Amino acid sequence: MVNKINIYLIKRLTEVSYDEYDSFVIRAENEIQARNMAFNVSNDFYKNYCHDFKDLSKSSCEIITKEGTEEIILSSFNAG
Secondary structure: OOOOOEEEEEEEOOOOOOOOOOEEEEEEOOHHHHHHHHHHHHHHHHOOOOOHHHOOOOEEEEEEOOOOOOOOOOOOOOOO
């Protein structure tokens, strides 16, 4: 049996500098898993520096649905 999977858009609400992750589009079963996946990837890069993706006051997390108008879901550029 296949588990229900959602697609989440997770964005930092805090200041983002050069060479930092500011957002993710993640396929996961729930928001907690999505936030943990974003944290794990950013933590691999920062080594315990950025916990924003797990903090609800420092990041947003929303389910992306296929309903709606044509739009860019995520465009991210942080050159460093």
